[in-house]
Amino acid sequence: MPLNSLVELDSTDEALISQLQQDGRMSVAQLAREVSLSATRSPRSSAWPTRRATTSRSTT
Numbered sequence: 001m002p003l004n005s006l007v008e009l010d011s012t013d014e015a016l017i018s019q020l021q022q023d024g025r026m027s028v029a030q031l032a033r034e035v036s037l038s039a040t041r042s043p044r045s046s047a048w049p050t051r052r053a054t055t056s057r058s059t060t
Contacts, residue, residue, distance in 0.1 A: 012037070 009017070015035040019026065032038065 012035060016031065019031055019034045026034070
């Protein structure tokens, strides 16, 4: 999909965005509860952006 393409959002998308704007650090489970989705319907696939903790060690 070209970067300049518009994507239409449905009411669920809008509810998810609204909740994340209020608290971007909520868990996926909490987000699902807030927008009345089951945990399996909430975005748990690899397409859902996740933050992974990484550590870096410099070796000398």
